[in-house]
Amino acid sequence: MNKIFNPKIEDWKDILKRPTQTVDAIEGVVNAIFKEVEADGDVILKKYTEQFDKVTLEAMMVTKPEIEVATQKVSEPLKKAIELAKANIEVFHKAQITRRVEVETTNGVRCWQEKRPIQKVGLYIPGGTAPLFSTILMLAVPATIAGCQEIVLCSPPNQKGELDPAILYTASLCGVTKIFKVGGIQAIAGMTFGTETIPQVYKIFGPGNQYVTVAKQLATKFGVSIDMPAGPSELLVVADDTANAAFVASDLLSQAEHGVDSQVILVSTSKKMIEAVEEEVALQLEELPRKEIAKKAITNSKLIFVEDDQTAIDLINEYGPEHYIVCMENEDFYVENTLNAGSVFIGNYTPESAGDYASGTNHTLPTNGYAKQYSGVNLDSFMKNMTFQKISSEGIQHIGNAIELMAEAEGLQAHKNAVTLRLNSLK
Known part of the structure; x- marks a missing residue:
């Protein structure tokens, strides 16, 4: 990991740069696929599924028998874990339901605001190196609570032309109405334009690689809304000598294993903690099944020492992390002064993994600095505010x-x- 001590403010921008390609480098490919899908629909979806996922599909839509078979393959302990997570996510998101706002602005002028669900939503679920069935919980649960009528899910198939059983089980459990075996740029294009098989949706949700991120941004040019520009995962930990170095290292690696373009950063006011975390990362890394992926991600990562809390919080707000862990003696200072972050995890016993799976908060969060202006997915993401008046x-x-x-x-x-x-x- 790259160690940096007391960086100058004028160097922060370069130091905190994400390891992502520019939109310009990707947009040409995305545009070309969008045009093909718009013109020829399902044929193009199958063409790119064969090219990118190495499988030829006769049918893209998942059938009920396929879901039933997949359900039998999911172990009972995993089913119970998914159900527990679903229950906690439901509790947290149901708490976000708000009553209508009504006021008489002056005598005889009555105005009110009510929320209505977005009728048709599309969920993109990555399924490449890790089938993220947990993301279905984070998207389909609030979509169902909001009352969305059509919940369409797209995820890339494996080389057998199948989706992971846990994806199918979770989608069925959470009220997804249609499931399709299609991923990448072509999936986003399919939901944007609609094809012979895939319905057109009004808003697209879900994380993905850089190509999926750019595809979602392009979708907005065709009248489709998106949750946010959610790209490769990232984590920033701020820790001092009150933190547990092994815990910190495990959190950094938990994000590094997502993908080679993930980024993890430790900011610390303790040089001793930086050295201890570096040692722990090296030890724990060797035990990971996804070691090679994590190793590449670690090359994009930083260990940054700063002298004081104020410098640390200023640097953190400049970065605007997707996930942000606070393990500091003066944790209140950091919590109160954090302006830019997707989701915050406080204390030694609050791993970022809890938010990824089962604590109840949503893990679909803004990356690449978008936490400065975007919120993570929440119940309101699946709803619209409508105003009414009667005079x-x-x-x-x-x-x-x-x-x-x-x-x-x-x-x-x-x-x-x-x-x-x-x-x-x-x-």
């Missing part, structure tokens, strides 16, 4: 003249007339 004859007389004057000042005579006619009818 009585008394109400229009209270605000009518103001509307007339403002409309006339903007040169919009028809706007003024719409009010004047009503006011005159009341004389």
